[in-house]
Amino acid sequence: MERENHKMKAVNVLRSRICDPKFIFNDSPDSNCSKLKFMISSSVTEACNNSILLLGPRGSGKNAVLELAIQDLLQQYPESISVIRLNGLLHSDDISAFKEIARQLCMEHQLLFSKAASFDDNSQFVVAMLKECGLAHKTVIFVLDEFDLFAQGKQRLLYSLLDAMQSITSQAVVLGISCRLDADQLLEKRVRSRFSHRKLLFLPPSMEDSQRLLVHMLTLPIDSSFPHDYAVEFNRKVQNIIEDRRFRETLNKYLNVDSSVRHLLRFLFCAVSHMDLQTGFLSQENFEIAFSSIQRQPKLECLRNCSFLELHILVCMKRLEVKEQSLCNFNSVMKEYKNIHNSFQYARHVCLRAFEHLLHRELICFTDNRGQSLSVEFRPVKLLISSAELHQGLSANNSCPGYLKKLIDREG
Amino acid sequence: MDKDKAPQTPRRMTRSSASSSSSASTSNNVTAAKVNSLEPLTINDLLVGGDPISLDDIISSFPGRSSQILEIVRLLGPLNSPMLPLFMYGGSSTGKTSIILQLFRHLNRPLVYSSCRTCYNQCILFESILNQLLLHRKNAANSYSNAKRCERPSDFVNFLREALTNVINNLKEKSEKLISNNITQGKIGNMIYLVFDNFNLVREWDKSSTILPLLFNLYDLLKMPEVGLIFISSTSPDTFYSNMGYVEPIPIYFPDYIEGDIRQILLRNQVNQKLYSSFLDVALNSFCRITRQVGDLSAALKPLYEKYCEPLSDKGKGVAPNAEMKRRLFRHINPHITSYLNEVFKVSSLSSTEVETRKEEKWKGNPRRLEQSEELGSLAFHMSTSAKYLLISAFLASRNPATLDASLFDSKGGSDNRKRKRKPSEKALERKETLEEELLMKGPGTFPLERLLAIFQCLVSVAEEPSDDEEQNNDGLGVEGGNGGLMSDVLLQLSSLCNASFIFKGRSCPIEGSTRYRSTISEDLALKVARSLKFPLSKYLYRS
Numbered sequence: 001m002e003r004e005n006h007k008m009k010a011v012n013v014l015r016s017r018i019c020d021p022k023f024i025f026n027d028s029p030d031s032n033c034s035k036l037k038f039m040i041s042s043s044v045t046e047a048c049n050n051s052i053l054l055l056g057p058r059g060s061g062k063n064a065v066l067e068l069a070i071q072d073l074l075q076q077y078p079e080s081i082s083v084i085r086l087n088g089l090l091h092s093d094d095i096s097a098f099k100e101i102a103r104q105l106c107m108e109h110q111l112l113f114s115k116a117a118s119f120d121d122n123s124q125f126v127v128a129m130l131k132e133c134g135l136a137h138k139t140v141i142f143v144l145d146e147f148d149l150f151a152q153g154k155q156r157l158l159y160s161l162l163d164a165m166q167s168i169t170s171q172a173v174v175l176g177i178s179c180r181l182d183a184d185q186l187l188e189k190r191v192r193s194r195f196s197h198r199k200l201l202f203l204p205p206s207m208e209d210s211q212r213l214l215v216h217m218l219t220l221p222i223d224s225s226f227p228h229d230y231a232v233e234f235n236r237k238v239q240n241i242i243e244d245r246r247f248r249e250t251l252n253k254y255l256n257v258d259s260s261v262r263h264l265l266r267f268l269f270c271a272v273s274h275m276d277l278q279t280g281f282l283s284q285e286n287f288e289i290a291f292s293s294i295q296r297q298p299k300l301e302c303l304r305n306c307s308f309l310e311l312h313i314l315v316c317m318k319r320l321e322v323k324e325q326s327l328c329n330f331n332s333v334m335k336e337y338k339n340i341h342n343s344f345q346y347a348r349h350v351c352l353r354a355f356e357h358l359l360h361r362e363l364i365c366f367t368d369n370r371g372q373s374l375s376v377e378f379r380p381v382k383l384l385i386s387s388a389e390l391h392q393g394l395s396a397n398n399s400c401p402g403y404l405k406k407l408i409d410r411e412g
Numbered sequence: 413m414d415k416d417k418a419p420q421t422p423r424r425m426t427r428s429s430a431s432s433s434s435s436a437s438t439s440n441n442v443t444a445a446k447v448n449s450l451e452p453l454t455i456n457d458l459l460v461g462g463d464p465i466s467l468d469d470i471i472s473s474f475p476g477r478s479s480q481i482l483e484i485v486r487l488l489g490p491l492n493s494p495m496l497p498l499f500m501y502g503g504s505s506t507g508k509t510s511i512i513l514q515l516f517r518h519l520n521r522p523l524v525y526s527s528c529r530t531c532y533n534q535c536i537l538f539e540s541i542l543n544q545l546l547l548h549r550k551n552a553a554n555s556y557s558n559a560k561r562c563e564r565p566s567d568f569v570n571f572l573r574e575a576l577t578n579v580i581n582n583l584k585e586k587s588e589k590l591i592s593n594n595i596t597q598g599k600i601g602n603m604i605y606l607v608f609d610n611f612n613l614v615r616e617w618d619k620s621s622t623i624l625p626l627l628f629n630l631y632d633l634l635k636m637p638e639v640g641l642i643f644i645s646s647t648s649p650d651t652f653y654s655n656m657g658y659v660e661p662i663p664i665y666f667p668d669y670i671e672g673d674i675r676q677i678l679l680r681n682q683v684n685q686k687l688y689s690s691f692l693d694v695a696l697n698s699f700c701r702i703t704r705q706v707g708d709l710s711a712a713l714k715p716l717y718e719k720y721c722e723p724l725s726d727k728g729k730g731v732a733p734n735a736e737m738k739r740r741l742f743r744h745i746n747p748h749i750t751s752y753l754n755e756v757f758k759v760s761s762l763s764s765t766e767v768e769t770r771k772e773e774k775w776k777g778n779p780r781r782l783e784q785s786e787e788l789g790s791l792a793f794h795m796s797t798s799a800k801y802l803l804i805s806a807f808l809a810s811r812n813p814a815t816l817d818a819s820l821f822d823s824k825g826g827s828d829n830r831k832r833k834r835k836p837s838e839k840a841l842e843r844k845e846t847l848e849e850e851l852l853m854k855g856p857g858t859f860p861l862e863r864l865l866a867i868f869q870c871l872v873s874v875a876e877e878p879s880d881d882e883e884q885n886n887d888g889l890g891v892e893g894g895n896g897g898l899m900s901d902v903l904l905q906l907s908s909l910c911n912a913s914f915i916f917k918g919r920s921c922p923i924e925g926s927t928r929y930r931s932t933i934s935e936d937l938a939l940k941v942a943r944s945l946k947f948p949l950s951k952y953l954y955r956s
Contacts, residue, residue, distance in 0.1 A: 015495070087633065090633075096566045099566075179657065299648075332853050362647050378855025378856070
């Protein structure tokens with residue numbers, strides 16, 4: 001039906017917007033994007049070398065802004081830029097880094113890349129290519145993602161890149177992206193001296209900026225792709241929600257944990273997916289549901305799932321902890337169990353299996369690393385939940401009898 | 413006929429193989445033809461396949477999971493809609509894998525599924541994903557090799573990007589063809605989804621500190637909106653936190669089933685549902701106090717149900733019970749529930765019918781004596797006498813503290829002539845008791861090789877003393893005579909016991925210099941071994 005289609009289309013449009021970095025960050029004159037573009041384009045036009053660091057917490061859009069800037073620059077100077085991308089997770093050792101640089105250079109200039117080339121071949125090739133590119137007035141932009149991982153070890157790659165930039169003929173821009181705000185402190189002295197200390201900081205947005213971003217993301221375009229009154233009504237409802245006090249409280253609570261852009265987008269994604277396709281409009285409930293489904297308390301949920309026997313074992317371990325007994329392993333827990341109940345309701349191997357279930361759920365863990373030498377019954381264990389969490393979990397569990405909670409504090 | 417053939421064949425053959433060689437060649441040809449007739453994989457093989465299934469079918473076949481199923485469908489979104497990575501987590505046997513596979517069968521979208529349990533290190537995981545994406549089938553033609561050899565993450569990301577772009581282009585062509593031919597059905601969309609199952613096992617891999625951030629950041633690394641990532645794990649996302657951060661995927665939680673849902677699940681596939689539900693009324697509650705995992709419960713309730721149906725004439729095949737029958741069956745089963753509760757986690761090695769017949773045979777003899785001997789039991793495996801003595805010595809060495817050795821293993825070979833000087837005070841006794849108990853609870857201790865050999869020699873000398881009159885009956889022992897009989901090849905026996913995991917050999921400590929060993933057997937097993945040798949183990953045990 002026509003009506004169904006445009007509601008689904010609205011959901012599609014919103015979801016694609018959230019997953020599309022180009023829509024989120026725009027080119028306002030004051031933003032980091034324009035600053036970055038200016039810096040790179042000036043070094044392209046003036047044929048000089050440059051190095052810039054983009055720093056900011058994870059999810060604040062450093063990569064997205066960089067991609068935007070590079071795309072614009074590629075349109076502006078189509079023949080004078082080539083981009084090489086490296087990632088610290090993948091290419092942190094020099095051999096794979098140079099191999100990757102050589103491979104990308106080969107791909108760009110339609111040369112044949114040999115996988116069997118050695119490290120020396122690759123590094124000579126890279127240096128030669130840099131010289132050639134410099135002579136041809138072509139700037140090579142190196143994008144080093146996870147820059148702090150490149151700064152581990154001997155920093156050979158960084159040194160060779162920055163050193164190659166010192167020669168007159170080369171034209172290169174090195175862009176480092178990192179989540180550590182002290183990434184430049186990690187560099188060695190000789191690397192740091194060749195590094196021009198330009199940094200762009202990506203700070204998480206303030207509350208007003210977040211709200212502006214929300215409005216920007218959720219407003220449907222008033223053009224021919226959607227029926228006019230539907231789009232207008234949709235946008236009006238969105239505006240109402242954003243100005244609502246309860247929504248602001250929820251948003252505040254959510255952003256108190258992490259106010260980066262990516263975190264906010266995750267929240268939006270959940271809310272948009274829960275949009276009711278019958279009405280076709282976003283509502284306050286969507287956001288509330290999204291908030292409760294993203295913010296979870298995993299240990300409490302685990303405790304709610306535990307069976308009666310498993311809860312008993314946890315309470316026995318807590319009592320041992322309270323008594324400050326040094327040795328806590330399965331045998332001592334069973335002894336404590338016997339103290340409480342004066343008998344064993346279940347056979348020992350049943351209790352052992354329940355103990356192993358608790359280990360799998362990660363509510364308790366072993367404290368030593370000796371995997372094979374001792375069997376499960378003798379290895380010391382410790383609780384991974386605090387007393388407050390245990391109390392809360394016991395109250396939330398349906399199969400927990402009343403006396404268990406009192407047992408934790410009871411002496412003897 | 414065969415004898416005529418035999419001198420003509422160039423190599424030696426048995427008669428049967430000579431006669432069957434002609435038929436074997438044709439069967440070989442048939443199998444070769446079968447192998448060659450397996451068609452190369454197409455993009456449609458990335459779909460889960462099977463008959464189309466509606467969402468309501470899925471919701472009704474997974475009781476208690478309707479909210480999770482609807483949430484996943486919403487987050488996956490309509491066709492061709494990009495998504496952020498998902499993280500599904502919950503206890504074991506809560507339905508995560510089966511739900512996601514059934515959902516993809518319903519949605520009819522291409523899927524690459526890899527389990528981190530069968531792909532047990534990163535190389536195999538990478539190659540399995542690439543095999544699926546490159547539509548590569550391992551067969552005899554390519555000698556069962558993988559499509560690409562991929563060990564390093566950098567290679568993996570490059571190959572993955574290439575393969576994904578190919579697949580997505582394929583999918584786009586397909587959907588354009590469908591649109592141009594005005595076919596509205598059979599749309600599989602432009603997106604491809606990667607599912608990583610059993611993701612919690614990745615934490616225990618060798619290079620987990622690099623591969624976990626890599627996989628979590630894969631969405632950012634690839635920068636392809638047509639790829640959707642789904643992680644399935646049995647532990648919650650907070651157990652994956654490490655030094656390196658990543659943007660968290662969206663969590664979906666699968667709680668354990670509540671009793672009502674367990675009932676519904678267990679009732680399916682039952683022949684007589686009313687009878688089974690009255691059985692569950694009686695038994696399920698007490699079993700749920702131990703565990704709520706469906707796998708354990710269904711295995712444990714099966715033998716109990718058979719016992720429940722015993723008094724019925726047709727073993728409960730077609731009978732719907734009324735109230736009076738229910739009470740009768742309840743009275744019959746009630747005393748047995750506790751004993752079956754203690755069998756919950758035991759998996760019997762024989763199938764249940766075989767166990768029943770063997771038990772019947774044994775009952776024919778003297779029941780009480782058989783029960784006793786069954787409990788004390790015979791050893792289920794064979795060991796040489798010297799290995800048995802070595803095992804007992806290892807057990808004693810782990811169990812007793814070293815300071816007692818002198819008094820226990822003196823020349824008289826017994827602990828019953830310890831001189832008692834004076835009776836210690838009550839408090840000292842109590843303290844001694846608690847200390848001894850703690851020592852026991854800590855587990856078996858370690859011992860050096862010399863102590864083991866000393867105890868072994870002592871035991872063997874004790875054992876061989878009264879056996880002068882038995883020596884003519886034991887043909888093996890008398891060969892070397894005297895003490896040398898059981899002492900030969902001790903070190904060889906020790907290494908075979910270590911290989912069989914009866915004794916654990918620790919790494920050599922650089923300070924002390926010698927390796928230390930630890931016995932890993934339980935007291936029951938040691939008693940069984942000692943009984944088979946007629947060795948009085950309890951006399952030597954420290955506080956048995």
